[in-house]
Amino acid sequence: MVQLVALYRRPQDPEAFLRRYREEHLPLARQMPGLLSIEAGPLERLGGDAPYWYMATLSFPSREAFEESQRAPVSREAAKVLMGFARGLVEFALRGVGE
Numbered sequence: 524m525v526q527l528v529a530l531y532r533r534p535q536d537p538e539a540f541l542r543r544y545r546e547e548h549l550p551l552a553r554q555m556p557g558l559l560s561i562e563a564g565p566l567e568r569l570g571g572d573a574p575y576w577y578m579a580t581l582s583f584p585s586r587e588a589f590e591e592s593q594r595a596p597v598s599r600e601a602a603k604v605l606m607g608f609a610r611g612l613v614e615f616a617l618r619g620v621g622e
Contacts, residue, residue: 524559524582524583524584524585524619525582525583525584525585525586525588525589525617525618525619525620526580526581526582526583526617526618526619527580527581527583527589527615527616527617527618528578528579528580528615528616528617528618529578529579529580529581529613529614529615530574530575530577530578530613530614530615530616531575531576531577531578531579531609531612531613532574532575532576532612532613533576533577533612534576534608534609534612537576539608540608540609540612543607543608544563544605544608544609547604547607547608548601548604548605549561549563551597551600551601551604552581552598552601554597554601555581555592555595555597555598555601556588556591556592556595556597556598557583557584557588557589557591557592558581558582558583558592559582559583559584560581560582561579561580561581561582562579562580562582563577563578563579563580564577564578565577566578580618586617586620589617
């Protein structure tokens with residue numbers, strides 16, 4: 524399994540961010556081909572300031588399935604919508620690539 528991990532810094536207006544995330548981005552992301560699951564939620568700070576406020580993990584059965592999904596029009600639209608309100612706030616990483 525491969526997971527796309529999205530880490531978000533706190534936006535100026537968290538409520539507006541979450542509204543757009545849930546109403547605009549997630550419905551598209553859930554349609555991504557090969558997607559097994561999405562887990563998303565806020566992060567709790569333990570022992571001081573954490574650089575990230577929210578995290579989403581999108582799971583795919585393999586690296587190939589992830590790469591194929593990224594070429595799908597709905598995936599490109601989900602990314603476009605996300606960048607419309609999260610540009611500069613989000614960083615991405617792949618997990619499980621070398622396992």
